[in-house]
Amino acid sequence: MTAPQPSFKARTDAALADRTLKLAIDRTTDTAERKRAGAVAAFPQFEAARARGRAIKDHVIANLDHYLEQFERNATASGAKVHWASDDAEARAIVTHICLDANAKLVTRAKSMLGEEIGLPHALADAGIERVETDLAEHIIQLACERPSHIVWPAMHRTREQVAELFKVGHHPPPAADDPATMVQSARRELRVKFMSADIGISGANFLVANTGATCTVTNEGNAELTTTPPRIHIVTAGIEKLVPSTAHAFALLRLLVRSATGGELTQYTTFHCGPRRDGDADGPHEMHIVLVDNGRTRMLADEFRDMLRCIRCGACMNHCVVYRQIGGHAYGGFYPGPMGSVLTPVLDGLAASRDLPHACTMNGRRAEVCPVEIPLPTLLRAWRRRGWRSGLENGLPRVAVGLWAQLARRPALYRLGSRIGVRALRLFGKGGWISSVPLAGGWTRHRDLPRPPGRTFMDQYRAKQGRKRGRP
Amino acid sequence: MTARNRILTAVRRGLGGTRRPPAAIAAQAAMLLDDPEFIRPALVATTLPEAFELKAAVLGTTVERVASMDQMSGSVRRYLAAHALPPSLALQQSRDLTGLDWSGIETHASIAPDEVAALGIAVRGIAESGSLVIRSGADKPILLSFLPLHHIVVLRADTLVAHLDDYAAIMQGEAQPRNAILITGPSGTTDIEGSYVRGAHGPGFLHVVMVGS
Numbered sequence: 001m002t003a004p005q006p007s008f009k010a011r012t013d014a015a016l017a018d019r020t021l022k023l024a025i026d027r028t029t030d031t032a033e034r035k036r037a038g039a040v041a042a043f044p045q046f047e048a049a050r051a052r053g054r055a056i057k058d059h060v061i062a063n064l065d066h067y068l069e070q071f072e073r074n075a076t077a078s079g080a081k082v083h084w085a086s087d088d089a090e091a092r093a094i095v096t097h098i099c100l101d102a103n104a105k106l107v108t109r110a111k112s113m114l115g116e117e118i119g120l121p122h123a124l125a126d127a128g129i130e131r132v133e134t135d136l137a138e139h140i141i142q143l144a145c146e147r148p149s150h151i152v153w154p155a156m157h158r159t160r161e162q163v164a165e166l167f168k169v170g171h172h173p174p175p176a177a178d179d180p181a182t183m184v185q186s187a188r189r190e191l192r193v194k195f196m197s198a199d200i201g202i203s204g205a206n207f208l209v210a211n212t213g214a215t216c217t218v219t220n221e222g223n224a225e226l227t228t229t230p231p232r233i234h235i236v237t238a239g240i241e242k243l244v245p246s247t248a249h250a251f252a253l254l255r256l257l258v259r260s261a262t263g264g265e266l267t268q269y270t271t272f273h274c275g276p277r278r279d280g281d282a283d284g285p286h287e288m289h290i291v292l293v294d295n296g297r298t299r300m301l302a303d304e305f306r307d308m309l310r311c312i313r314c315g316a317c318m319n320h321c322v323v324y325r326q327i328g329g330h331a332y333g334g335f336y337p338g339p340m341g342s343v344l345t346p347v348l349d350g351l352a353a354s355r356d357l358p359h360a361c362t363m364n365g366r367r368a369e370v371c372p373v374e375i376p377l378p379t380l381l382r383a384w385r386r387r388g389w390r391s392g393l394e395n396g397l398p399r400v401a402v403g404l405w406a407q408l409a410r411r412p413a414l415y416r417l418g419s420r421i422g423v424r425a426l427r428l429f430g431k432g433g434w435i436s437s438v439p440l441a442g443g444w445t446r447h448r449d450l451p452r453p454p455g456r457t458f459m460d461q462y463r464a465k466q467g468r469k470r471g472r473p
Numbered sequence: 474m475t476a477r478n479r480i481l482t483a484v485r486r487g488l489g490g491t492r493r494p495p496a497a498i499a500a501q502a503a504m505l506l507d508d509p510e511f512i513r514p515a516l517v518a519t520t521l522p523e524a525f526e527l528k529a530a531v532l533g534t535t536v537e538r539v540a541s542m543d544q545m546s547g548s549v550r551r552y553l554a555a556h557a558l559p560p561s562l563a564l565q566q567s568r569d570l571t572g573l574d575w576s577g578i579e580t581h582a583s584i585a586p587d588e589v590a591a592l593g594i595a596v597r598g599i600a601e602s603g604s605l606v607i608r609s610g611a612d613k614p615i616l617l618s619f620l621p622l623h624h625i626v627v628l629r630a631d632t633l634v635a636h637l638d639d640y641a642a643i644m645q646g647e648a649q650p651r652n653a654i655l656i657t658g659p660s661g662t663t664d665i666e667g668s669y670v671r672g673a674h675g676p677g678f679l680h681v682v683m684v685g686s
């Protein structure tokens with residue numbers, strides 16, 4: 001279906017050589033990182049809220065069958081039609097059929113990563129249906145014929161100058177100037193016509209509320225409501241892990257999601273859709289369809305990747321990942337980039353096709369720290385590495401290095417000695433807290449700075465502390 | 474086997490063990506919302522209107538307070554004049570609004586794709602986040618809040634609740650509308666290099682007239 005991709009290494013090398021890309025990524029991630037830190041500092045309850053958010057997601061997953069059935073009951077009672085799809089192909093078929101049955105010519109879409117995951121854009125094109133992406137970033141990448149490079153800012157890899165070039169060709173008339181404000185106005189004009197003449201609007205869902213049957217979507221632009229109100233039919237596609245027991249639970253998670261994603265407190269629009277237009281309503285579609293998609297999620301639930309089902313797609317782990325910030329989202333090759341993508345892509349595409357991803361991480365634990373639902377990303381990445389190693393997919397240096405590590409780890413005394421030497425040796429190459437080159441690992445550190453370890457290992461420091469406690473030096 | 478059964482069977486197999494009774498699940502779900510003050514931000518002011526106003530201002534919503542509904546149309550007139558807008562308004566067809574004196578302003582029920590200004594009523598306000606709640610309904614077109622460049626909203630101070638969870642508790646007992654929306658500020662985007670631009674697709678200006686105290 002898709003052309004063979006260049007290898008991960010080739011993609012990474014290309015990304016690292018592209019300085020414009022680095023510039024574009026930095027412009028957005030720097031702001032995102034700063035704003036998230038501010039939002040968390042202004043919310044002293046963040047840690048408690050995070051523990052609770054995690055518990056809510058764990059509770060839902062532990063009772064997922066119950067909540068799926070409850071949601072289906074209530075959504076059906078509201079007049080929506082609920083569909084189930086085991087995989088991406090089934091999901092595509094369901095959506096395409098609804099569109100073709102309705103004789104739809106024009107479909108507007110509000111950004112949804114699940115839509116990308118199930119390959120909806122291609123499926124609609126293959127069915128001869130015009131698809132218009134309405135989220136500004138999705139509009140940009142539709143004009144560029146690209147895929148999203150970030151789950152919150154899909155066009156993060158594009159500089160303002162590049163967007164100006166795209167709009168000059170894609171907008172009629174082209175924008176009068178290339179500052180962001182003028183370009184946003186131009187997109188507003190361009191897309192307004194499409195909103196009002198679409199036959200079907202397709203959106204995703206951040207949450208599925210079990211006890212009301214409503215779907216909840218958050219946006220800043222207002223494109224979701226403009227996508228879902230004027231057309232005759234509204235279709236929602238959502239992963240089965242999106243359930244929450246009630247609206248109040250959704251709010252508890254929203255407080256975490258928005259702060260972690262954009263550093264705001266709530267997005268400008270938090271919208272709950274519940275069924276089609278009621279009798280007498282002034283506007284709204286006459287049909288609502290909800291497609292519940294599995295696509296690997298029940299597999300994750302059954303194994304060590306269950307924790308990953310907590311993910312609320314905030315994107316914080318990529319904004320804070322040194323590797324992501326060097327190579328951008330496209331180099332990862334999957335629909336989901338960054339650390340969370342490196343865990344999810346092997347589930348979706350198979351480990352053989354994505355075995356390099358779990359290595360594309362410095363494992364410094366920073367992404368686990370920022371994750372608002374406490375997903376142990378380094379542990380899950382290590383689990384993939386282990387599987388790859390066991391099935392003989394690893395080769396070359398990583399395998400040798402991991403083999404060495406495993407040997408050492410099995411002999412605690414030797415491991416401690418080894419890491420002590422390693423730590424001291426690493427410090428020799430470090431400048432001001434970051435290591436910019438390590439012999440034999442030039443390919444790694446040429447574009448990546450490793451955090452410089454403290455002069456003593458954790459075990460050394462721990463023992464010294466214990467010693468001090470007992471009154472010894 | 475249908476996809477529905479395949480998925481539910483796979484979920485149950487993945488979870489293993491015996492499934493818990495719905496009452497036990499509900500009790501645990503309720504427990505997860507215990508002690509709400511530990512997991513939500515405190516209000517930024519002691520009164521609800523003040524807290525709402527402070528929060529709303531963060532994202533650029535403007536607020537004017539008037540004592541009663543009679544003074545509302547005057548406030549709207551001032552807003553239109555201050556922004557040099559034509560004296561024309563798409564008006565939500567609620568009797569609370571259509572019954573007011575709109576002399577000098579042309580009002581209409583229709584909402585054009587390039588509508589300049591519209592006036593509607595919020596069902597509720599939320600002080601924690603400075604959010605307005607609007608809902609679809611017979612006299613409540615959703616597009617009234619999204620097509621215009623200037624969205625003016627009447628908020629009765631006595632409909633304010635403190636926290637998001639308070640709103641959730643109230644709406645739980647009510648019939649669900651097709652669409653319920655929390656509006657927290659004018660439409661905005663950071664999609665071009667993270668720089669913040671207002672009026673992406675929805676209104677670029679959000680003005681609240683808070684009635685009563």
Ligand code: SF4
Nearest residue numbers: 311312314315317371
């Ligand atoms: S893994 Fe955590 S930090 Fe990353 S997107 Fe998911 S919820 Fe956010």
